[in-house]
Amino acid sequence: MRRRLPDGRAAPCTTPFEKGGDAARGLGARFPPRPPFPKEERQVDSLCPYCGVGCQITYRVRDNAIVTAEGRDGPANHGRLCVKGRYGYDYARHPQRLQKPLMRKPGVAKSVDNTLADFREASWMEALDFAADGLKRILQRDGKQALAGFGSAKGSNEEAYLFQKLVRTGFGSNNVDHCTRLCHASSVAALLEGIGSGAVSNPVADVEHADVIVVIGANPTVNHPVAATWMKNAVKRGATLIVMDPRRTELARHARYALQFKPDSDVALLNAMAHVIITEGLTNDAFIDERTEGFADFRENALRVTPEAAAAVCGIDAETIRAVARTYAQARAAMIFWGMGVSQHTHGTDNARCLIALALMTGQIGRPGTGLHPLRGQNNVQGASDAGLIPMMLPDYGRVADDAVRSRFEKLWGVQLDPKPGLTVVEILDAAHRGEIRGMYVMGENPAMSDPDLAHTRAGLASLEHLVVQDLFLTETAALADVVLPASSFAEKTGSFTNTDRTVQIGRAAIAPPGEARQDLWILQELARRLGLDWNYAGSQEVFEEMRGAMPSIAGISWARLEKEGAVTYPCVDAADAGQPVIFTERFPTASGRGRFVPAQFRPAAEVPDADFPFVLITGRVLEHWHTGAMTRRSAVLDALEPEAHVDMHPADLAELNCVAGDFVVLETRRGKVSARARADAGLARGTLFMPFCYVEAAANLLTNPALDPFGKIPEFKYCAARITCSVR
Ligand SMILES: Nc1nc2c(c(=O)[nH]1)N[C@H]1C(S)=C(S)[C@@H](COP(=O)(O)OP(=O)(O)OC[C@H]3O[C@@H](n4cnc5c(=O)[nH]c(N)nc54)[C@H](O)[C@@H]3O)O[C@H]1N2
Ligand SMILES: Nc1nc2c(c(=O)[nH]1)N[C@H]1C(S)=C(S)[C@@H](COP(=O)(O)OP(=O)(O)OC[C@H]3O[C@@H](n4cnc5c(=O)[nH]c(N)nc54)[C@H](O)[C@@H]3O)O[C@H]1N2
Ligand code: SF4
Ligand SMILES: [Mo]
Numbered sequence: 001m002r003r004r005l006p007d008g009r010a011a012p013c014t015t016p017f018e019k020g021g022d023a024a025r026g027l028g029a030r031f032p033p034r035p036p037f038p039k040e041e042r043q044v045d046s047l048c049p050y051c052g053v054g055c056q057i058t059y060r061v062r063d064n065a066i067v068t069a070e071g072r073d074g075p076a077n078h079g080r081l082c083v084k085g086r087y088g089y090d091y092a093r094h095p096q097r098l099q100k101p102l103m104r105k106p107g108v109a110k111s112v113d114n115t116l117a118d119f120r121e122a123s124w125m126e127a128l129d130f131a132a133d134g135l136k137r138i139l140q141r142d143g144k145q146a147l148a149g150f151g152s153a154k155g156s157n158e159e160a161y162l163f164q165k166l167v168r169t170g171f172g173s174n175n176v177d178h179c180t181r182l183c184h185a186s187s188v189a190a191l192l193e194g195i196g197s198g199a200v201s202n203p204v205a206d207v208e209h210a211d212v213i214v215v216i217g218a219n220p221t222v223n224h225p226v227a228a229t230w231m232k233n234a235v236k237r238g239a240t241l242i243v244m245d246p247r248r249t250e251l252a253r254h255a256r257y258a259l260q261f262k263p264d265s266d267v268a269l270l271n272a273m274a275h276v277i278i279t280e281g282l283t284n285d286a287f288i289d290e291r292t293e294g295f296a297d298f299r300e301n302a303l304r305v306t307p308e309a310a311a312a313v314c315g316i317d318a319e320t321i322r323a324v325a326r327t328y329a330q331a332r333a334a335m336i337f338w339g340m341g342v343s344q345h346t347h348g349t350d351n352a353r354c355l356i357a358l359a360l361m362t363g364q365i366g367r368p369g370t371g372l373h374p375l376r377g378q379n380n381v382q383g384a385s386d387a388g389l390i391p392m393m394l395p396d397y398g399r400v401a402d403d404a405v406r407s408r409f410e411k412l413w414g415v416q417l418d419p420k421p422g423l424t425v426v427e428i429l430d431a432a433h434r435g436e437i438r439g440m441y442v443m444g445e446n447p448a449m450s451d452p453d454l455a456h457t458r459a460g461l462a463s464l465e466h467l468v469v470q471d472l473f474l475t476e477t478a479a480l481a482d483v484v485l486p487a488s489s490f491a492e493k494t495g496s497f498t499n500t501d502r503t504v505q506i507g508r509a510a511i512a513p514p515g516e517a518r519q520d521l522w523i524l525q526e527l528a529r530r531l532g533l534d535w536n537y538a539g540s541q542e543v544f545e546e547m548r549g550a551m552p553s554i555a556g557i558s559w560a561r562l563e564k565e566g567a568v569t570y571p572c573v574d575a576a577d578a579g580q581p582v583i584f585t586e587r588f589p590t591a592s593g594r595g596r597f598v599p600a601q602f603r604p605a606a607e608v609p610d611a612d613f614p615f616v617l618i619t620g621r622v623l624e625h626w627h628t629g630a631m632t633r634r635s636a637v638l639d640a641l642e643p644e645a646h647v648d649m650h651p652a653d654l655a656e657l658n659c660v661a662g663d664f665v666v667l668e669t670r671r672g673k674v675s676a677r678a679r680a681d682a683g684l685a686r687g688t689l690f691m692p693f694c695y696v697e698a699a700a701n702l703l704t705n706p707a708l709d710p711f712g713k714i715p716e717f718k719y720c721a722a723r724i725t726c727s728v729r
Helices: 020-024 083-093 124-142 157-171 185-195 204-209 225-237 250-254 266-279 285-291 295-303 307-314 318-330 348-362 381-386 403-413 425-433 454-462 520-530 540-550 559-565 636-641 651-656
Strands: 042-047 056-062 065-071 102-104 119-121 147-150 212-216 240-244 257-259 334-338 371-374 439-443 466-471 483-486 495-498 503-507 567-569 615-620 646-649 664-668 673-680 688-692 705-708 720-726
Touching (some): 083 225, 083 636, 147 425, 157 495, 185 371, 204 225, 212 318, 240 318, 257 318, 266 295, 334 348, 381 495, 403 540, 559 567
Parallel strands (some): 212 334, 334 371, 439 466, 615 688, 646 673
Antiparallel strands (some): 056 065
């Protein structure tokens, strides 16, 4: 009989699939004992390094270490912080921080289980020469299409800008992408097509002016916690909250309508809402006439989807669909927030098209408290995308294929640019697998954990002839590298960062990098020079000045202004512009100035449950951990709060497996299998499983399906077929 913890969960034991890798890399390594609470020495005003809410923080620093974090009065947080902002800064001082460049020892085969012992320390000079020589060799031998780079949404705007410039002008191709591809790529595809811009229309704080708030496929209490507090405050003030999610999340407790619909069926549900709005005469005809195009086709499509027909697909009864549609359409001001539950599907673009159509047909956009807000995830994913860290667009979203756009950047950068759009994240790894991409530069991303179908991804990374990784730790991706460059963490650098509200803010260096770890900006420039680029930026400020010149949307934001005001929201076209939190007020930035309706038909996921794999696996996040766990599993408080891999399921499904919460279960899909502790969650529907992807010992992405949305090229992280068995009783 296994020992039980006081809360009834089984006490820890080893998992059947436990491997040496993470333990050898010391993920579970003990922290040194906490020193006595030090006396405050100085304070540094900066930001939280984690999510797109962009909370402002004051760090108190002593002996080159952060000792506390407190919320500042920033526009997004007004002093509030969540557990990660308050306690999650200590990863920067974790004993496993890389302090010297590393080079793979000769003859050591590449494996995610490689450890420090498989590398040797090198001088910066040697490591940088080796990194650049490998890239140059491939470039000269195989041509520019054989190289690719993944930049970082955790780094600053300036780092993202230089990274894409390095790939475009040093490697010579547009094979540059980052985690936005795994995130809101489909939302952005739909937004660009529908309203000409991928940015949010209004800040989160606008919930204050909304009387209806829709949250669909997002779990802000967990993933945008401070934003969730503003939503809850709005409900207290009287706003109506509608939550649509196959899992009953914490926010649902505050909702007037909590629609726990069948996963994957958003298009059916949203088309039925449009149907009701049309047939009940709740459309905003003046708005449709003056500001949109393409309504007729959309209307015809929606009229075919009755609430009764949709109910059979999405599991929400027709009357509830009607009530929710009326509530949204009749609101004085209604705002839609969405997240990965909408975007991470092979029909993610269709999902987002439907949301855009709802806003356009009711005129719920372009005023305070109305609009569309795809909640941005990483602290700087908005900024990294704006800066051009995407394969088909240059900074500020000009298409690389557009001659006029390209020639503007050719003039600015003094080189010829490739007119061919580059490959996206998953396409790059596929090309690596096929031997077409031979060399890669990865800065501040951990694709060996965050990409779908990890067996395939890791094999692709391992097959590269030359992989340069620039990170804080020997991550699973760095373990596959030929050379690892130890970089600066958030707290060690000064740069600008753009949050989900399009607000640009300054993160300031609070501490110095450990050992010989260097600034990302320095490393980028050293590599660039070795690739023949004549770069000599004195610091972030100088890079930002170049960006301002290249990007009209931030032309009015000078560094001095950022320093003085602390936060400026773009578009900000000149020094007199106060910044524009609410956009699309008079026209949309499309060619015609009008918003465009694009009809969508319900299509099921690429892989649906069957007799062999009868469950639906949904992957996502937990409050305390960040993505692949690289940072938060090295943060003492956060890892103590959520130390173990788990899979959540309905209590009745658990009972049917003959399991109790805390038992180990084996979870298997057509691509892989993992073992983790079972947790009971009555918020999940029967037949659905939820797993976070932060635990290397039970990496959820060994299981996920790499099938892509055709427009956004985003993989279907939110849906695949799985089976589950109880492994320990
Ligand atoms: N603590 C923490 N916070 C984070 C992150 C983190 O790793 N940890 N990551 C950040 C990043 S980069 C991002 S992108 C955001 C993501 O933030 P969210 O979008 O909130 O993230 P998820 O938990 O992946 O998924 C959201 C919801 O989608 C629902 N869902 C699943 N399938 C479907 C479906 O078919 N339809 C609909 N409508 N919903 C579905 C899930 O039940 C889940 O509640 O979080 C950011 N914040
Ligand atoms: N199954 C499943 N998979 C998913 C998702 C999902 O919902 N389900 N969501 C997807 C989404 S939305 C996202 S955004 C991606 C995220 O995927 P990734 O971006 O790959 O994940 P992170 O763990 O945030 O990786 C950040 C890396 O940067 C390093 N780092 C942090 N700060 C710095 C710095 O200042 N400089 C440098 N050089 N390195 C730094 C960290 O140590 C870490 O290794 O995951 C995707 N994968
Ligand atoms: S809400 Fe996001 S930005 Fe704010 S403290 Fe939490 S993780 Fe950091
Ligand atoms: Mo994300």
